Amino acid sequence: MFPRFPSDATASSSTAKLVFSPARSRGGAFGLAVALGVALPSAWSSVTYAQQVPTQATAASDAIAFSIPPAPLDQVLAQLANASGLRLAATPQLVTNRQSNGVQGRFSPYEALVRALAGTGLQAMRDAPGQYRLTLAPQAAATLLEPVIVRGSAFSDSLPPVYAGGQVASGGRLGILGNRDDMSTPFSATQYTAALIEDQQAQNIGDILVNDPSVRNTYARGAGRDEFNIRGFTLFNYDVSFNGLYGISPRNASSLIGIERVEVLRGPNALLNGMAPYGSVGGAINLVPKRAGPDPLNRVTLSYIGDSQFGVHTDLARRYGDSQELGVRLNVQRSGGDMTVDNGKEDMGAVALGLDYQADRFRIEGDLNYQNRKTDARSGLLFPPSPGVQIGGPPDARSNFFPPWTYWKTDEWSGAVRAEYDLTSDWSVYGAFGARKHDFESLQTSWLMLDGDGSIGAVPARLNESLLSKTAEMGVRGRFDTGAVKHEPTLSASVLDIDYSSARIRSGTVFSNIYDPVYLAKPNIARPSGLAKATESRLYSVALADTLSFADDRVQVIAGVRHQQIDASNFNQISGERTTRYDKSAITPAVGLTVRPIEPLSLYGNYIEGLSQGPTAPEGAINAGEMFAPAKSKQIEVGAKYDFGKVAATISAFQIEQPSSFLDFSTQRFVANGEQRNRGLELLLQGEPVRSVRLLGGVAYTDGRLTRTEGGLNDGNRAPAVPRLQFNAAAEWDTSFMTGLTLTARMLRTSDQYIDVGNTQTIPGWTRFDVGARYAFKANGTPMVVRATVENVLDKNYWQSAAREGLTIGAPRTVLLSVSAAF
Template identity: 25%
Template structure:
């Protein structure tokens, strides 16, 4: 208890310091209020989603920027700030579990969330975007505290984003200063002693409110309930904007976050015997096969500058430049070569030091409208340039005895040989044009084409590729709140990089083409519920591990099925967000008999989620919530020699909004994995991960 109190005191220093900043800002506002009231401000029109909604009025990803979801001819999901708050979510998997087809891959999530959508890995260097543009690096937990929303654009997205897998784009939109000032202080703690303090400040300044600033500060102690685990995380971020003239404005985002924690060991699937893998019983969720000293220490800095210029009432120009940088030291361990009956085996630890990833991105685009009485064209013409450098340096490894069911403490070790560099660089640039054609009030067509250049240079490989990729969609709206669409998209993607546990570790595979077809229906019903039903068919290059333990391309894989979702308000008292996936997938690589016709590893046929919040009229301010999250059984390898069982977790929560000393306050309690189930939460790349144990957390927020 004494240690916890000391940690709380240290972690709350940033919170205490910001109280002084809040006081100063409020005093400055009071002194200037008389002057401001004497000035007549110009009328300001504010657009955006409804406050407190589980649904969104627009998306901000790719070429569909600021479009209503019902007009997007592709499956898209938005997790709003209200959903994030209702679930007390602080990580990317916690947000995306509300969308269909999302699973963890390879890692259990104690350090960061490695995610697959529809069985296809969301590439950690290219598929995560900040404010629709900058490719940030998902090798450290991306904090949600400074994000306004999380968007998932499912499927191929190469028209706007270049060489990316057809799993989808995860777009993270930062909080910005609005018309109302924001001064929030929050605390969150869990049953295992984890605690963090968070400050959120937003203001607009100037005679015409032309300056905006949104600051988020976070510091906390990490504990997730597994043994031999400790650490901390922190965030400093700012989102600034300046309306220089009526036609010219700039935005600047900066965020720096760090996480240092003990990394939970991964578990390798046993070797196959006569073509069958026998999996061990699921270990206790609180066990950790790694030592407390086996740390994962990472930090990330993301910078994004954007300028917008209105050429005329119908035409505009934007320019963006950004950089994302991540550094990491890691002691990664995996448990292997074990006896299923006794649990005795070997823990192998890999030392990584000074690992470095650097993404630099530039975009310029001119966009506008050619209005007509019957036909209107909305055109975008742009250029993107992206350079991704990485140096995943590795060193020695060591083996030590360990037991799966009764772990022993692991003695501290240090690297014994010099670190070796494995530098690589990817250059990805392209020119694109898209035309959204509005024909009357009911018919829409979108045409797009991208010409791309790609070059990848690594220690042992060098690839160049030029590619032209088209996209096409047609949409019909019989009534304003219903749309029916069909689309065809070609994408290009990096085929992946061989992971550290393969013989060709670090090798970057040749790029490949993916093709996607989709038809769907979207409708707005009731109080504002968005319903989506889509059938998709994706064909992409397939990877596997050969007999020499090499990660290689070996054919084609097909993913097809139905995806359903609903989000919004059923009544004024009841909100929900739900999803379901029904999918068939198979590998079409005839040259490899062991995997032909089999399901790609870690790919479920079924997933489903449903989260609802009810606010009874009889108790104003009270909100009760519950969520169920289901993931179907998945193969542990591409030969389908074993499957991890399906699982479902239950979450329950309650929050109460009231006033304390005249200030708005919220008190909240949430329990995840209420039944404390043990289950395999992840598979893929020959690794298994155990789901997190029951988690009870409480949170409070005061709005000054």
């Protein structure tokens, strides 16, 4: 994905000498009429749209609430200029006899301008900060990058614009197929925007995915680690991609300071993205990095999170060059202090630098990220007692049973470069490369519940890790027609190398109680003196896909196949010798169909597979050492999407079958013919149904079943950690009684979950309420936003998740405050 800005060379000669002069005495339609009257005598004159009282233009990334109804274009532009502070100019013949659909919703000034011009045949060309001239749009018009980047490519690499309300986008990356509009995508996906990240004061990915009814976080806020459950299957933070590449996002938790969007694709996706490094199959998460917009940005945010975490975040952006071909975006954050749980602390420093360069046929972008995070007394998995022992109620969320001397500390560098070159107007080649260096050290306790009364035991251990990953991809995209059928083929090849070293030193067993934690002395465990290689993984793949379009693009078929090679080895960490090697391959096909009988309705269906490394028979089995083929998860999904203009709805029904393995005690043979089957219904809603009211949420019903188990003992049982019902409802209201004030509320509901495959242990369902407010204003001409949120406002104690047959606890009432200023 590459930002591209219109070159001055593309401007028509009639706009080459425009002069901008604000209408100081009068604004609105009268000011416009005056400008028109002055302009009409000369065909070379310009129409000037300006605010009534000239002020500093609003920063590009600061959203404003617009309510401009459909009207003639000149009237819409006059209202937009008054509301936004933009200075606009055009020749009279460009704006006469053109209609605009108006602008409804919260957008940055430039984004509002693009929406006002949508369908008019015109585009905006930037001449100076906050100053644009209108020209005829070329045949292949660029599309908008939120907040203000215009991206372009002949092939779907343009980042789709935000949807009504600004909280989500209208499309996103579909793996090797590039960016696609959601209505033309035969899968269920949501793309959360930077505006939502900022307004909800999200610190990590889990803080933003709490809005998704198909997703549940394994860990609560402040755990120092992200992990997710999508459609009933675990997705590790290890398997989150960054700008389309696996292996370079932070390993445990990802800061969002340099992230423009968080994209979620629900369901297996091996064709689109390749096999995830650690085999997650329930969905895919992609982080889209920020890029500099056409207007300079200087924004500082001060934040507070209870108990006493303070932070400062600086966001700077500039573009350079005669055609603004070079962009620089720098984000820096420093935060630290006590968390809401007893003895919990976190300190973090992060830097995200994004660069991009746009030439006529060549585009390149690069990212450099650094993150240093230390979390003390972090929460983690609490493993349950033996099956059949009932689980007691959740402990006080503020009373932390993890000792104060436990900690996780990570130090990570990562970088990536992506480039694209247009061979012709119809064919493009692209390539990307990335790497990450991850260093980790910890002193931790993995607690095991000993009974139903809260007694727990653990063996404290030091674990140090070092990981180096390198990844690359290259490919070619094109388009051609065969009769009435349009084709957009893609050929892609990728490689991912991961070398992992570790050292673990354990001490003696300690005991405590989750309801009444006891003081535990810090064990005397020496720090490992060196790290020995433990594993290495090599993932290679080649994929071929084609998008076929019929009937004026109302019918589209996506079909393709990927060949994946998995080469993984384990090493004896004393001798350094290779102990086992796994070398297998698999082919994963996919097909998707989209039919649009009418413009706002899209009917879709897909068959797609996910891929995980196959198991190896353990010691004790008669076939010990036998390696099994990569495990294929299979999804069938049908659904419908309807765009009401300001509200988009998606309803889908799916079935995912995931294989599993077990030791057949009757034969003592390790077999890989187990299976979990999840069937579900999802309804997703997003948008701005009425003026100044935004909604985001939906409901997900999932029936997870164990269908093939050892000896049939647990056949038909509900799958662990798969709630049947997940409900989300978030609302925002821009109040009518106080300009700039927005009130927010959110409700989360998760039904009960089984812990074990025998269905003898459960945790109850839970409901959480969050409330908040923000106030946007100007202080001496400086745009500012004050935000306040209270999560879990009722301070409810609850078991949050039973993921991976372990328990986690929800966070207590948490207060978040911030103030942002754009200079």
